[in-house]
Amino acid sequence: MSTALFDKVIFGPIRSRRLGLSLGVNLLPLNDKLCSFDCIYCECGWARKSGGLRFHPREAVRDGLRRKLEEMAAEGTLPDVITFAGNGEPTMHPDFGAIVDDTLVLRDELCPDTKISVLSNATMIDRDEVFEALLKVDNNILKLDSAFDETVRLIDRPKGGYSVQRVVEGMKRFEGRLIVQTMFLRGTFEGRMVDNTTPRETEAWLRLIGEIAPRQVMIYTIDRDTPAPDLHKVPVEELRTIAGRVEALGIPCSVAG
Template sequence: MGYLFGPVLSRRLGLSMGVDLLKHKTCNLDCIYCELGRTRCLTRYRDRFVPPQKVLQEIKARRSEPFDYLTFAGSGEPTLSLDLGKIVAEAREIVEAPVAVITNSTLLTSPAVRREVAAADVVLPSLDAASVESFRAINRPASDLKIDKIIQGLKDFRKEFSGEIWLEVMLVKGINDRDAELIARAAESTEPDRIQLNTVVRTPAEPVEPLSEEEMKKMLEIFPGAELIPDWDWSVPPATRDKLLNLLSFETCTLEEICGRLDLAGSDAIKYCKIMERDGLISRRLCGGKLCFQVAVKPYYNQKKI
């Protein structure tokens, strides 16, 4: 076990259960903004990195946990795994949630890879450059990768895939923002369902600068119809937060008990618990092997009742 991670709160996918088919960190790019750090294993070859049957066993074992998407992502570029297509197709039969693949788009030049990725419900490719210079500057690719071919691969994929394509464009100050017009035209030409603009929010591989909120809003004029990937704006509806705090002030509850008592769907309950944990309002512990939640600090009005 250990091929799944999360579920994590994702800005694009809600509560996302990650599947990692790679070894840390295996990629054909070495993006300057990568939150995984420098690419130590810069490879252009597809390979088997993990045993597929074990991954599928783990997906089966965790299928009933609440999550909004099962997402193929993780320690590098998922399309470098030769098992991606098989595992995605089988995972769709196992889990109820839609299956998403996050990819840097580079291998969509290959018809075989496009067929494998097309087994997903949603594909989240990225495109940060439209010229050789900015591709080198921001993505630092393995030597044989060509940006014009990658853009053509995205166009071909659009023709072959009827599911949702959400194209991400990462903008880094002074690196590719000057090429925004060119990138916008290239992004539009690939006809994705959504274009999502992002800037550096997590600790990057290199000391690069994000665009300001104002600069990102201006980018929407260059990328008409695009959207900004929202900031970490998770919040719990106040009435639900109060009810949950009140419940947990009196007793420690499992996730199932929280769902039953507050009439919440499993994915909402785990999402709210994670947010309230992050905010220091509640904490988790294991009770008889089950995950339970309790208040971190008892509210004043309940302390008085005891």
Template sequence: MSTILFHEIVYGPVHSRRMGTSLGVNLLPYDGKLCSFDCIYCECGFNKDFRTKTKLPDRENVYAAMEDKLQSLRGQNVKLDVITFAGNGEPTMHPQFSGIIEDTVSLRDRYYPEAKISVLSNGINVGKVSVFDTLRKVDNPILKLDSAFDETAKLIDRPNSPNYSVARQVELYKKFRGNFILQTMFLRGEFEGKRLDNSTEKEVSAWLELVRALSPREVMIYTIDRETPAKQLEKVSLEELRKIADRVGELGIRTNVAG
């Protein structure tokens, strides 16, 4: 069983392949996973394997943990590039997400004004006004789109909403008017008897059309880096990722590639 669970509210800092020195924030249970997706490549494992009855950390506890950590790091003169909300699932599921982001902006401005605030999100809650408005307040709203095709996206990401569709996500992302970062995992392999590969020409061409329509300020292109809960998955080579990135670059959009 593969899993990397985060057992603290605030953890790190760690070196991120895509963002530099990152202080992580986990708004989900410390002993399990809570997510509206159940991605076959998730480093936290499958949802069913890590169910929890633990309460979510409340706003006050998050504030205290974050302030304590930022004070400590500043006292040690530790460089910090970004404060990243990720953790054991989907951070926007926390009912106090908006207030916690407000607190984070205040603490960041006090202790690390040069650091950015990032939220890694599967985007499924962007349709909620409070979540959308809050994501617009952070420096880096990083939103997932792993395929232009429903069948592929559902096979890879396994959203728990029966109403999930790529078209709906694209319309929600358009509300950002390009002021967001699009994140796509490229991989291939087999899962539950079905072959998958979102790096084929058909997949990439259709995905590029959505990138063109969304015109995000940056696209993060990456592949598997750690053990995955689905065992028959394969990395896409760095060379292939760079070729995809070159095609994004032809659209005038900056790319960040992590092989």
């Protein structure tokens, strides 16, 4: 299936299923994906190790964001949200905290009603700078696709060591100031069944959601092309059933089918 990289540092705005009119910030390379995961469902495709520029300079991000926000203000179409996403894991940027600070200043100056969101796989939240930066944004959105290390290794393909329990403990440190985001999907990959909607998976995942106690959960399924060809959407009715079980814990849950 066809996948695509984001070819700009500041991209969009695009209409997000979960966030509204979103202006994207890509801190990662334009010609490759740089991520601590290599998810089988990633719209950016597989990481290719092409070399070249790894991170965009802080100043280039700040200046590009200012220009785009001034342009949008002149057009009368300011974004609902500025979203750190792009070609990989944004919190890997060595100046991530400083870039968040720059973005907060620009937001307050040019579009004070705009929210700031970070889409992260949560692998860097044990770094103090990253943790503190995520506490400053409006929507600290952290990924948890399964309660089981084995399933995460199959679906998200983390690089290096990964422990669900360690990530969950890191999420608890936010004391509810986070949103947990989970992709539900089915299919096959390299001859193995993929399905994180089974009773075993959902029961264990719900237990962790209860422990983390986020202010919101976002669940969704495949909407764009994926690098692994044999993956399938989960019907929205099933997602709503899972969402109802989250809400029974007293936690709001949005569904994007």
